[in-house]
Amino acid sequence: MVDGEPAGERAGATRRRPGLSRAAVLDAALELVDRGGLAQLSMRRLGASLQVEAMAIYRYVRSRDALLDGLVDRVMDQLYADPAVLLQEGDDWADFLRRVADGVRRVARQHPQLFPLIATRPPAAPWVRPPLRSLRWVEGFLTGLQSRGFSEDGAIYAYRAFASFLVGHLLLEVSAKGVDPVPAEPTGPPPPDVDLSAYPELQRLAPRLAVEDLDEEFSHGLEDLLERIGERARLARP
Amino acid sequence: MVDGEPAGERAGATRRRPGLSRAAVLDAALELVDRGGLAQLSMRRLGASLQVEAMAIYRYVRSRDALLDGLVDRVMDQLYADPAVLLQEGDDWADFLRRVADGVRRVARQHPQLFPLIATRPPAAPWVRPPLRSLRWVEGFLTGLQSRGFSEDGAIYAYRAFASFLVGHLLLEVSAKGVDPVPAEPTGPPPPDVDLSAYPELQRLAPRLAVEDLDEEFSHGLEDLLERIGERARLARP
DNA sequence: CGGACGTGTTTACGCCGTATGGACCCTGTC
DNA sequence: GACAGGGTCCATACGGCGTAAACACGTCCG
Structure with a gap:
């Protein structure tokens, strides 16, 4: 936050959040993966989806790799x-x-x-x-x-x-x-299909x-x- | 190159390289993957292994993803x-x-x-x-x-x-x-093995x-x- | 009341993929 | 030989990434 809110505000925001937990982190991560695919799962985005800075996640997970293992x-x-x-x-x-x-x-x-x-x-x-x-x-x-x-x-x-x-x-x-491939946008043309002209049997x-x-x-x-x-x-x- | 060599030198270096080719790029990428795993395959490292800047690779491959498809x-x-x-x-x-x-x-x-x-x-x-x-x-x-x-x-x-x-x-x-996991270093202790104490059958x-x-x-x-x-x-x- | 502890934030570093634009060489034409 | 054009590679830059380190704050226990 370049132009942060006043300190009191930030502190207040901290106070009465239900608080993270490993389960909550994993569930949020799983949802990110389910919609959007693995590529969508970044520590920063995961943090955002939990209303938290990315680094907070590291209290519950050693690394992104460990997060993936945790999901599995x-x-x-x-x-x-x-x-x-x-x-x-x-x-x-x-x-x-x-x-x-x-x-x-x-x-x-x-x-x-x-x-x-x-x-x-x-x-x-x-x-x-x-x-x-x-x-x-x-x-x-x-x-x-x-x-x-x-x-x-x-x-x-x-x-x-x-x-x-x-x-x-x-x-x-x-x-x-x-x-x-993560569609995301409302999809342009449907996939152009494959060109089978070189493969008669196919x-x-x-x-x-x-x-x-x-x-x-x-x-x-x-x-x-x-x-x-x-x-x-x-x-x-x- | 923060403190580059004289311009003539750089130009000279360019002159008599055999030149890249899609096959050379793919082969170099494959070698990086074989030693070191997928995580080692970055455009910059691949460029370095071909003695070329990362961006040069994009003449032969649309993106990193396409590079992976190309390898397969x-x-x-x-x-x-x-x-x-x-x-x-x-x-x-x-x-x-x-x-x-x-x-x-x-x-x-x-x-x-x-x-x-x-x-x-x-x-x-x-x-x-x-x-x-x-x-x-x-x-x-x-x-x-x-x-x-x-x-x-x-x-x-x-x-x-x-x-x-x-x-x-x-x-x-x-x-x-x-x-x-990409060993890389001469390996510390061998993997600590698994703790089976909770699993009698195992x-x-x-x-x-x-x-x-x-x-x-x-x-x-x-x-x-x-x-x-x-x-x-x-x-x-x- | 004071410190320890746990939780989340800030800041910063180095790496990543890649868009863009420029420098250089090679080739073909006169 | 001169020169234009195109192909190849480089330099730079941007935004995003994972994560180390130090810090702020609330809570709880003595």
Whole structure:
């Protein structure tokens, strides 16, 4: 503020603000990312959206990088607490995996701008696999499967295959939406489409390529995966 | 240059440089990314590594963002030109897919810092799926499979499943290496490891979780996928 | 009442991407 | 040889960025 308000005013402004908190910071950051994309998330803008100077944020977050990690953790932690993904009384292992898969997919669709980060930030340990990337998730996943009869190795195998499946499908699903560019203005001409003149086969197949039922593809792929995992578990411990 | 050299000197320096080119710019940028990570790639540093002022680069690249796209394209184009991934005389469709999978995996391991970009940058059209993300690749992939007896729908199905598989496995493979943080200095203490005390199951299983034979996992997953694709193709056109 | 503590502000530094305009060389034409 | 034109690169500048450091202020505890 070059021409600041009188000191008393500033002090007064400080007094009865509800005050920041790590959760408030993360929520505001998440909203900035959801509308506008990662590029919109700067410490200064985040501060402004919280009615605070940028530097105030550093009380709650070590650095911008740590803020991004915090976002990823928060979103996945919230999912972990979601009753819809918890292992339920009557569930068998396949029901459990379906629940988790649906939950993660919901996260990906709710936060398409964040999901690439969930998928690509370096995990805490090399054996942790995005998107199930908190220790809590790994623990919960492995115990969940073992409580439904999986061997240790079977559970580990399932964890790996399951994580790869989710990343593979969901990353493509959110990137297909082309969420990155941040429209912002009321949009000029719609994207000029692609010039396929050099690619005869694509010209022929473009209509069919464009038809994608992502719901169907995801659940079909998931059932295939479950079958593979089940088969493997049966082989290992008949 | 605050205290510049005499004008004649500067002019002289300009005279007999081989001159930039888009390829030289991209190669230099790729090297910066490979050592040091994306964060190291700034226009100024890239200029310095080419012995040129940052602004000179803008003759060959519209913006930093376009530079990133250029990197992704270049790497994947080079792969497309690699004889080892071309469809060969005696190949059946499965051989072809194995070639491509190996090639993409090689790219991921050669450029682990770039691969997340290959996987996550918004593609040219919504039906283009990373990492096979140039129109040329889509065209080549679809014609390759059709030349080996696949129907149009079968080829499209295979394209989608194959791309998801590659992203899922390779992204995890490169992120597991924890390439992001840019060591730079001779490294202080090795990473302090994770505190597992709150996660009994993880403590028990950590040794087994840490054992990963990524080669085996990749090729096993690939063979599973090929079987699924083949089965689907057989169903559709018996 | 006085100090410690926590919270948010101020200021400042160095880096970033990039718009703009100018300096220089090369080339082609007479 | 002279000279105009265009291509290539440089110099400068602007606004925004992340963040270190010192500081102001309100609160609470003795």
